[in-house]
Amino acid sequence: MTAIEQFLEQKNIRPTAMRILVYQFLDTKEIAVGLTAIEHAFDKAERTTLYRTLKTFEEKGVVHQIDDGTGTTKYALCEAGCNCDVEQDLHLHFHCTKCNETTCLTDHKIQPMNLPDNFTAEDVNLVVKGICDKCND
Amino acid sequence: MTAIEQFLEQKNIRPTAMRILVYQFLDTKEIAVGLTAIEHAFDKAERTTLYRTLKTFEEKGVVHQIDDGTGTTKYALCEAGCNCDVEQDLHLHFHCTKCNETTCLTDHKIQPMNLPDNFTAEDVNLVVKGICDKCND
DNA sequence: GACTAAATGCACTACCGTTGCATAAACTTA
């Protein structure tokens, strides 16, 4: 049994062929990818399967969803020990308007917010748009 | 000529009946509204017209777009002197998961970000999800 | 009033997210 299989089982996910492939794909990517991008990466992949794979991955805490403002939701692997649910753990995302890629800036945590009276926060989403390092050369 | 008509002309927008209505509607709303919401507010409105009206409003700096993570873009009137383009002027938005309304927290500006080397920011979008004051009673 | 430019209405496309249902694969247990 490979390391990935072990990892998935530990997360209570049956390590099917498709799931392993999706995991590997996400692992090679430094950036957050959308459903369509993954679909194009494997030409014989079924859209629904990928959709549900990502959904289970998210439920089990393997990936987290990112809404970078492009209209399509993107996914990225959680880091070891990442606890996306917990407010303190939220990092910011960077969307490059040139190459259209979305990067997780995991080192850049979001400071707790000051909200008006009677507002309670559950989730914070911070996306910075601009030009990324690769495109800025 | 009414104040609204004057305002629109000053922004280089022809004050047609539809546009005045849309402006008035947005003005009464404290929250950011989506295209469909506006469409339902005027039953004889044409979706495309509203879409284009909002688009011109945005281009001319009358409204600003908000992506609150619900998947549908919302619009809100810019305040007097609001300069949505300028990075310093960006405020945060609050999306209530209970009543599904998005509020502009114009008093809560976003602090400038520290980005990794060679990343340049053009735009910042910060959305906090949770329960708003009205739903927290 | 004739001409020109802009705004509107209608039809239609494309894309994404999502669900229902039938089938196939993988686990369980006798």
Next chain:
DNA sequence: TAAGTTTATGCAACGGTAGTGCATTTAGTC
């Protein structure tokens, strides 16, 4: 190992939103 059960997959389809092309109307201009 065969039967039965759960889980994953594949296919088809729906619904909503953004967006575009084109014809028509409306509003400004001369």
